[in-house]
Amino acid sequence: MTNLLTGYLEDRSTAQYFCFSISCEVCGEFWYSSSVPFSKAGQAAEHREKRELYDAVYQREKNRARLAAGREAVERFSQCPICRRLVCDSCFLICDEMDMCRECAGRLKESGEPVAP
Amino acid sequence: MKIRWLPFLLLCLVLAGCSTASDTGGRLILAAEGAEAYGSVLSPFLWGYTLQEAEDSLYAELDRGSAVACFDVQAIPAMDRGLGRYWYPHVSATVVLAVDRTQTDAVITGWDSLRENHIQVGMGSSSVMRNMLVMGALSYGLNRKEPVKRDALAFLESLVGNGGFEPEESDAPVLLCLDYEAVEWNRSGGNYEIIVPSEGTLSFRLGLLSDAPLTLEPGLDEALLSAGLPLANGQRPYGFPDDYRTARTLEEEDYDRFLELTGDSSRDLRRQVFHTRLYTTADLREHILSAVLVAVAILLWKGTVSHRMLRADVRRAVAVMSWLMVGWLLLRLFKYQLAEESTLSRMCWYGYYLFQLALPAVLLYLTEILDKPEKERQPARTRWPAFICYLLSVLLVMTNDLHQLVFRFEANGNWPKDYSYGPGYWLIIAASFILLALAVVKLFRMGRRSSYRGGKLFPLLFCGSLLAYVLAYIYRVPLAWESDITVNICILSVLFFESALRTGLVPVNIQYQRLFASAPINLTLLDESGHTVLSSGGVRPVSRSLWMRLLADIQRPLLRDRDTQLHAVSICGGMAVWQEDLSQLNHLKREIQEVQSRLEAANALLREEGEVKKRMLAAETGRELCEQLDRDMERRITVLTGLIKSLPETKDPKRLIAHITLCLCHIKRRCNLFFLARQGMALPGDELGIYLDELAELACYTGVKMLVRCGETGALDIRRAALCYDFTFETISWTLEAAASPLMGYLEAENDCLVFRFLPDADPNRWRFSEELLAEVSALGGQITCKDLDDAVGLCMTLPLGGETNG
Numbered sequence: 001m002t003n004l005l006t007g008y009l010e011d012r013s014t015a016q017y018f019c020f021s022i023s024c025e026v027c028g029e030f031w032y033s034s035s036v037p038f039s040k041a042g043q044a045a046e047h048r049e050k051r052e053l054y055d056a057v058y059q060r061e062k063n064r065a066r067l068a069a070g071r072e073a074v075e076r077f078s079q080c081p082i083c084r085r086l087v088c089d090s091c092f093l094i095c096d097e098m099d100m101c102r103e104c105a106g107r108l109k110e111s112g113e114p115v116a117p
Numbered sequence: 118m119k120i121r122w123l124p125f126l127l128l129c130l131v132l133a134g135c136s137t138a139s140d141t142g143g144r145l146i147l148a149a150e151g152a153e154a155y156g157s158v159l160s161p162f163l164w165g166y167t168l169q170e171a172e173d174s175l176y177a178e179l180d181r182g183s184a185v186a187c188f189d190v191q192a193i194p195a196m197d198r199g200l201g202r203y204w205y206p207h208v209s210a211t212v213v214l215a216v217d218r219t220q221t222d223a224v225i226t227g228w229d230s231l232r233e234n235h236i237q238v239g240m241g242s243s244s245v246m247r248n249m250l251v252m253g254a255l256s257y258g259l260n261r262k263e264p265v266k267r268d269a270l271a272f273l274e275s276l277v278g279n280g281g282f283e284p285e286e287s288d289a290p291v292l293l294c295l296d297y298e299a300v301e302w303n304r305s306g307g308n309y310e311i312i313v314p315s316e317g318t319l320s321f322r323l324g325l326l327s328d329a330p331l332t333l334e335p336g337l338d339e340a341l342l343s344a345g346l347p348l349a350n351g352q353r354p355y356g357f358p359d360d361y362r363t364a365r366t367l368e369e370e371d372y373d374r375f376l377e378l379t380g381d382s383s384r385d386l387r388r389q390v391f392h393t394r395l396y397t398t399a400d401l402r403e404h405i406l407s408a409v410l411v412a413v414a415i416l417l418w419k420g421t422v423s424h425r426m427l428r429a430d431v432r433r434a435v436a437v438m439s440w441l442m443v444g445w446l447l448l449r450l451f452k453y454q455l456a457e458e459s460t461l462s463r464m465c466w467y468g469y470y471l472f473q474l475a476l477p478a479v480l481l482y483l484t485e486i487l488d489k490p491e492k493e494r495q496p497a498r499t500r501w502p503a504f505i506c507y508l509l510s511v512l513l514v515m516t517n518d519l520h521q522l523v524f525r526f527e528a529n530g531n532w533p534k535d536y537s538y539g540p541g542y543w544l545i546i547a548a549s550f551i552l553l554a555l556a557v558v559k560l561f562r563m564g565r566r567s568s569y570r571g572g573k574l575f576p577l578l579f580c581g582s583l584l585a586y587v588l589a590y591i592y593r594v595p596l597a598w599e600s601d602i603t604v605n606i607c608i609l610s611v612l613f614f615e616s617a618l619r620t621g622l623v624p625v626n627i628q629y630q631r632l633f634a635s636a637p638i639n640l641t642l643l644d645e646s647g648h649t650v651l652s653s654g655g656v657r658p659v660s661r662s663l664w665m666r667l668l669a670d671i672q673r674p675l676l677r678d679r680d681t682q683l684h685a686v687s688i689c690g691g692m693a694v695w696q697e698d699l700s701q702l703n704h705l706k707r708e709i710q711e712v713q714s715r716l717e718a719a720n721a722l723l724r725e726e727g728e729v730k731k732r733m734l735a736a737e738t739g740r741e742l743c744e745q746l747d748r749d750m751e752r753r754i755t756v757l758t759g760l761i762k763s764l765p766e767t768k769d770p771k772r773l774i775a776h777i778t779l780c781l782c783h784i785k786r787r788c789n790l791f792f793l794a795r796q797g798m799a800l801p802g803d804e805l806g807i808y809l810d811e812l813a814e815l816a817c818y819t820g821v822k823m824l825v826r827c828g829e830t831g832a833l834d835i836r837r838a839a840l841c842y843d844f845t846f847e848t849i850s851w852t853l854e855a856a857a858s859p860l861m862g863y864l865e866a867e868n869d870c871l872v873f874r875f876l877p878d879a880d881p882n883r884w885r886f887s888e889e890l891l892a893e894v895s896a897l898g899g900q901i902t903c904k905d906l907d908d909a910v911g912l913c914m915t916l917p918l919g920g921e922t923n924g
């Protein structure tokens with residue numbers, strides 16, 4: 001699941017911080033991961049070697065932040081077992097027999113409570 | 118530790134300090150009034166138990182394992198409810214009339230004779246228990262079959278109107294008391310006639326109630342009798358009336374009835390007999406209930422105010438005010454629970470002022486912060502005087518035991534009732550009045566800006582009534598003095614503040630809610646913890662992850678979904694977030710993209726069509742070219758074919774072959790020129806010369822001697838060059854036919870004309886050039902003429918150079 005989510009992450013990072021988002025495929029609302037500041041943000045690179053070093057650090061920290069965002073997203077997203085889409089907790093319903101997304105539940109006339117209202 | 122837990126901690130400490138129970142050995146507790154004599158006789162017979170003061174209610178003491186001396190009306194209902202398992206009745210106690218014969222000699226036989234004589238009646242005490250015993254005896258006495266409370270109350274009320282009824286009074290001529298009490302007074306020198314009311318009365322039994330079986334040493338009955346106490350079995354020592362027939366002892370089934378009759382008797386006495394406390398709480402239960410209710414109401418009110426207020430500092434001040442009032446009420450409740458009037462309960466009494474005096478100070482602080490925008494830091498010096506004033510006042514009150522400057526009373530006397538005010542009290546009251554007045558004046562000065570003038574009446578009214586009430590209480594005006602000052606001050610303060618809110622003296626944001634709800638601005642205001650404070654109608658709430666991301670980087674707008682973008686600015690105490698609807702924009706973008714892709718497709722289609730057309734056109738052009746070439750060459754090829762056909766019959770095949778070769782060469786060059794003409798190219802003058810020389814050379818083989826000289830003509834256009842070439846070929850053909858060899862040719866440019874002259878060796882007047890050649894020459898505005906020279910006739914073709922005359 002984490003791998004799946006990590007694949008869906010959209011990059012919203014800036015030079016100052018790393019942030020990723022995933023949109024719910026049912027309601028379309030974006031969820032944003034907690035932003036992680038770049039450790040070298042705001043430090044000027046005086047020469048080319050240093051800039052390259054910073055770029056490398058940036059990439060490494062970004063990858064780490066992406067993994068963390070994926071782990072964070074696991075808490076808020078589920079994959080609907082029926083339509084296989086990624087849905088946010090407000091669109092994912094706990095139904096009697098099988099949990100599923102709001103739209104599938106509507107189609108199958110199932111009722112349930114959302115994971116997070 | 119956060120400061121807000123401090124009051125709670127203090128309260129815990131105070132409460133923990135109260136429960137210092139010494140649980141060593143059994144305790145004998147006196148829970149019945151007037152049982153001291155009984156207790157002191159009993160104590161030596163009850164081994165292992167020591168006589169102690171009650172620290173708690175009868176039932177709590179029982180629970181702790183104490184043996185409790187009490188009346189049967191206390192013990193039996195308690196046992197019915199599972200409290201106390203062992204009941205040992207020892208002493209009988211009958212409610213009687215004790216008539217002080219030193220004061221009156223009226224004939225008194227029972228209850229009714231009291232009504233007839235205008236004599237003051239007392240009870241010696243107004244405790245709850247005493248009220249209950251007397252009320253019970255009265256009810257049973259006045260109606261033996263169906264005793265009702267109403268009768269007893271009506272009787273006492275008539276006594277009040279008659280000669281006076283003073284529950285507290287112990288020096289009245291007639292006292293309602295227990296028989297052994299009256300006997301005791303007589304023993305110590307009193308002159309009381311003890312009368313068992315003829316209408317009837319009740320005999321109660323005084324005894325020991327315990328959870329554990331008690332072992333009493335033998336000889337108790339004798340000891341009780343010798344101490345002047347009547348026994349429960351009816352045996353009485355000297356000094357008691359002889360006739361107890363009208364006194365009734367309660368049976369097992371009577372107790373519930375008794376409790377029903379005498380329940381709430383203190384309240385009923387106050388309200389229905391003395392007509393006091395009609396509009397305020399009359400007994401402990403009502404005190405507690407009203408205090409709890411008011412506390413709950415204040416907390417609810419605080420909730421509504423925080424809901425209406427946007428400013429966090431104002432909200433905090435209102436919260437402090439509410440908690441002060443609630444704390445005050447709770448402290449009072451706590452004081453009610455204290456069984457005796459100890460130093461602790463006096464400290465609680467002083468503690469009221471901790472809350473009471475803080476209220477005006479907080480109100481003043483509130484008016485000061487209201488006057489300024491939230492973020493502006495006020496100079497501390499404007500607040501210090503009020504705070505110091507409050508601190509000193511509290512300090513003065515709390516140390517009252519040391520100097521008695523605030524309240525004056527006898528430390529061992531009935532201080533909760535008998536106290537007077539010292540100069541310190543007037544000082545602190547004046548100080549808090551000044552604070553209150555300052556706050557109110559400030560409030561009204563600010564309220565000048567408000568347009569709602571008539572509404573200021575209510576705050577003034579409540580403020581005035583608050584002042585009046587406090588003054589009335591201090592001067593002990595009965596209505597105020599009898600009432601619950603804490604509850605009333607709290608209610609009046611809340612009313613005052615609420616009316617100030619309602620009339621706009623304190624600005625609230627009730628309207629914002631409506632404004633937000635109806636405004637189509639898609640704006641949401643969030644507080645510091647990300648909770649929505651205000652939100653315009655139809656806006657989805659901002660989720661926590663969105664809020665955190667906005668908080669991390671407020672400058673950068675973020676997408677809520679594909680069609681909504683959030684922008685935020687940080688504001689005081691939170692942030693404002695508004696939503697930009699991108700759906701129109703996205704729709705437009707999509708449309709543009711669609712149009713673009715459609716255009717691209719159309720473009721590709723057109724391009725392909727063009728290609729096809731071009732290819733078709735090229736094919737067409739090629740066909741036309743061929744046709745034209747065919748037409749052009751047809752005649753020449755016919756001539757050539759004729760020549761070739763005549764080849765077998767000729768006498769001079771060599772010459773004929775040369776002629777055929779000449780024709781072939783001509784056709785080849787003409788084709789060449791035809792294609793060059795299609796390409797629109799020019800032919801250099803010397804190239805034409807080469808062509809002409811080629812013709813001359815081939816003509817040699819046919820037997821025609823000829824010479825062609827080309828002058829300076831420059832580059833010729835293909836059409837003229839082709840004409841020159843054709844003219845030369847046809848001339849050669851005629852020369853061949855007319856055997857007019859040798860042939861001289863000369864091509865030169867003369868006065869904008871191209872002039873090509875031939876001088877054959879015969880007369881060329883009969884030579885006929887082809888139609889096509891002549892037509893082409895005249896089309897270019899030129900001509901072919903024969904010119905008679907001196908000894909010969911020359912052929913001359915003139916063609917104008919330059920611009921074509923397409924005639």
Ligand SMILES: [Zn+2]
Nearest residue numbers: 024027088091
């Ligand atoms: Zn969703």
Ligand SMILES: [Zn+2]
Nearest residue numbers: 080083101104
């Ligand atoms: Zn689904």
